[in-house]
Amino acid sequence: MGKPKPDILQGTLDLLALRTLVRGPMHGYGITLHVQRVSKDVLRVEEGSLYPALHRMEQEGWIHAEWGTSENNRRARYYRLTEAGRKQLLTEERNWARLTEAVATVLQFA
C-alpha cells in the first residue's frame, strides 16, 4: 500500500456526509464517490470509518436509513437527512467555519 491520500480531518466526516445528503437520499458508496468527485480527488472517504459513522448518526437520529434500489438496479441502503440532521449540519458548518477562520487568522498573524 502506498502513502494514503490525505485523510479527512478528524470530525469532518460527519459534516461531509451530512452535507452530501442535503442533495437527497444516497447510499454509502454514493457518498464516497460524491465527496471524492466534488473535492477533485483531494478528499477521500475511508470505507472503514464511513459505515461506523453513518450508523452512529442514524442512532443519533440525524439520518434515517431505508433499503432502496440503486440507479443500476442494485439493492442498497439509502440514507436520508432528518430534521434533526439538518440542524446538526448547521451546527457543524458553523463550527467548521469558526475553525477554518481561526486557523486562517493564526496563519495570517504569524
Added chain:
Amino acid sequence: MSLLSRLKGMFQIHRLERDLDEELRSHIDMRAADNVAAGMSPEEARYDAQRRFGNSTLVKEETRAMDIVGWIETAGQNLRYAWRVLRRSRGFTMVAILTLALGIGANVAIFTVVHGVLLRPLPFPQPEQLVRVYDDIRSSNTHDIGMSVPELWDLRDHAGVFQDISFLFPADANLTGSDHPERIELLGTSATYFTMLGIPPQVGRIYTSSDAQPGFSDPVVISDAFWHRSFGADPNVLGKKIRVDGDLYTVAGVMPPDFRHPGRTLAADVDVWATAGLTADPFPLPVSRASRYIPGAMGRLKAGLTLAEAQAQLDNFVAQLSRQFPDEYPAAAGWSIRLVPIQQDIVGSFRTELLVLFAAVAFVLLIACVNLANLLLARSASRQREIAIRLAIGAGRSRLIAQLLTESTLLATISGTAALVTVFCLKSSLLRLAPADLPRLNEISLSPGVLLFAFLISIFTGVIFGLAPALQTARTSQIAALREGSGGSGSSKHQMKFSRLLVASEIALSLVLLIGAGLLVRSFWHLLEVRPGFEPRHLTTAKVWLAVPNNPKENSYFTPEKRAAFQREVLRRISAIAGVEQAALGTPSSLPMEGKHAQSPFAIENRALDSERTPVAEIASVSPSYFSVLKTPLIAGRFFADSDDTHRQPVAVIDETLARRYWPDSDSDAIGQRVRLGVPTNQNQSTAQNPWLTIVGVVGNIKSDGFDTASAPHIYRSVYQAPSYAGVVYLRTSADPGTLGEAVRAEVQQVDPTIPVFGVRTMDFIVSSFLAERRFAFELLGIFAFVALLLASVGIYGVMAYAFSRRTNEIGIRMAMGAKRTDILRMALTEGTVTIVLGVVFGLSGSLVLTRFLQSMLFSVKPTDPATFATIAALLAGVTLLACLVPAHRATRVDPLIALRHE
C-alpha cells in the same frame, strides 16, 4: 430512535447483522462494477473494492457496535438517571411503589388462578379431544339424565366419533379389613379409561381392555394419596389385596401424585379405580334402554374431528336410533346426546366468576395507574425547569420522553418484582381464600406463564401511567417553563384540565367496580332472605353406605326388604341417642344443597304423551319423619307412614311446585293420582316398567339445588318401598355434631359392624359451604371496589390539594378583597362537581354496558338495577366531593398575608 424501536432493535440483532452484511456487500459490488467499467479485470476489481475496506470484520464490528451499543448506552444513561431521580424523591417513590405493587400483585394473584384453572391445558395428551358425554331430554330442557348400557355400546361401536369411550360411575365403597371400616371414593370405568386419558401409572400397570370382564375385574388401580394412606407408599404394593364392599381386589398399579380424575366425584378425589363390563352382577340385568343407571361418560374424539363435526355426526346418529327404537325414544321427549369439552365441563360456572374478578383487578390497576399519572403530572410541574433546561441544551423530545418512560417503567418493574415476591410468599394463605370446590386447585402455581405475565404487565403499567405525563411534559414550551418556574397562579391551565380528566376517568372506573360489587352484595342479601323450605339450624347429617358385593348371594342387603329392615333398625337406634329430638333417613338425593340432584323424567297416568313437554322431577326416598325433622310443612294429604312398605301399594309424596304445575286448580287435586318414573313410553307397552305410584301427600318446596335456582319439582318415595344402598341420616338436635358422629357410628355398627359412617356435618355447615362460592366472588369484588374507591378519593384529593396549593396566592388575594370562606368553598365545590359529574356519567354508562357480564352471578337483581346504580353513584359522588372540599377548606384557613407572600 424511539424507545420502542430500540427495544425492537434488541430483539432484532440478527436482522441488524444481516442488514449490515448486505449493506457492505452492496457497496463492494458497486465499487467492483465501477472498477470493471474503468477497465480492471473482474478479479482485480473485486480485490480493490475489498481492499479499500481494510479489515472488513473490524469494520463490521465497529459499525455494529454503533447500532447496539448506541441504544444500550442511551438506555443505560436513562436508567441511571431514572434511578437517581427516584432516589431523590423518596416519598413519591414509596407511594408509587406501594400503589403499583398492590395493583400488580392483585393482578398477578388473580392471573395465577386464571392461568391454572382456565388457560393451562389439562395435563393429558391432546386434552382438546376429551369430552364429557351427556344425555339430555330437550323437550323439558333437562340435562344429564344418565345413560343406559345399550346406549354406551352404541356410542362405542356405531357412532363413529370416538376413539375411546368410558362410562364414569363414581361410587361410595367400604374398605374393610383393618380395625374399622373406611369409606373410600371409587370410580367405576370402562377398561379403556386409562388408555383413553393417556396417562401411565407411576408403579405397576393400568388396567386395559384385556382385563375386561362382564362384572368387576380383579385388578384395580389406586391413587397416590390412597397408596400413602393405606400402604405407607410401600413399593411392594403390587399384588396386594384390598377388600372393597366385601370383595377382594388386587392392586395392579398406582397413579402418579398429580393425576386427578378430570371430572365430578362424589365427595373427594378418587381413591380406587375399578373396571366393569356392566353385564353381570352386581349390575341390573338384563340391560335395557330404559334403565339409565350409568351416571355419565367421557370420550376421546377421533383425531382430526372438531367438536362441532362430532356433535353433528352424533345428532344424526341419535336421530337414527330414535327411529329404530320409537318406544324407548318417543319423538316428543327429544332425547339427545351432548358433548362438552372436558375443560369447560370441569371449570363450569367458575369461568365467568374468574373472568369478572380478572376484569375487576385490571380496573384496580388502571385506577392505580391514573392516580400515579396524576402524581407524575403534578411532579412534572415542579420538574419543568429541569426539563426546560435539558431541552434548551439540546436534548431531543423523543429522548426526553424515553427518559420519562424509563423512570415510570423502572418504578413499575420494581413494584412488579415486589408484588411477585409477595404473591409467592403469601400463595398458600391466598389460596385458602378460594372456595374449596374451585376446580383444578392443585394445578395453580407460579409457572413461567405467570412470571411472563407479571413482567409484561409491569412494563405495560409503566408505559400506561408514564406515557401521558411524559407526552404532556415534553410538550413544555421552553420559554414559558423557564419563565414560569416558581409557579404563578395561571400556570398550565391545560395541565390542570388534563389532570381533571384523569380524575374523572378514575371516578368512572371506580363507579363501575362499585356498582358491580353492589349488585353482588344485593344478590347475596337476596340469597340470605330466601327460605330454603327447611330449617337448617340444629340439624346434623351423616352418611352411610351398605356394601354391594359382586355376588348377590354374599350381599346381605340384596332385597329391598333387607335394606328397609336395616334402615328401620338404624333409625330406631339413632332416634334414641341422648339429645336427639327426632331422626330421619333418606337417599343421598334427599340431602339439600349438596352434590348433584339429577332430574328424572316421569309419566302421569292418563295424560297424553305428545300434548306436553316430558315431565321431570328430582327423585328421593325418605323416611316418614323426614319432613317433620326438616320442618317442611304438609300442604295436602299425608306424610309417609311406617306401614308404607313393599307389601303395600307404592306411594309418592310430591312437592308444591310439581302439584301446581300439573294440577294447577287445587293442591289436593293431586292426591290419588298416579305417576310412573322413567321416560314416558307408549302406555300399552308390555315391556317391564316401573310401578305406578299413588300420590298420597303434597309438601312444601325444598330448595334442594341451592338458594339461587328456581325450585325444582320433587317426587318423594317411601324409603321402606324404595331403599337404596346409600343413605343419609338426619338428626334434629342441638348436641355437638362432633360427639354425635361417634354416637351415630356406634349405633350403626351395632346393627352391622362393616358399615362405615362418614360425612358428619351440620346442615348449617352445608348451607354455608354452598354460599361460600358466592361469598368468594362478592367478597373479592367488594375488596377491589373498596380499594378503587380509596384510590379514587386519594386521587381527587391529591389533584385538588395540588391545585389549591398552587392557587394559595390567588385565594389570598380573593380573601383580602373580601371574599368569604364560603365563597372559596363554593368555588372549590363548583370545580370539583364538574369533574365528579363527568366521572359519574361515564361510570354509569360504562356500568350499563358492563354489568350484563355479571348476569349469571346475580340473583333476583337485574344487571341494571336502578336502586343500586343510584345509591352507589350517590355514595361515590359524596365521598369524592368530600375529598375535594378538604383541601379547599384548608386553603381558606391560611392567613391572607402569608398567602399573598406565598411563592
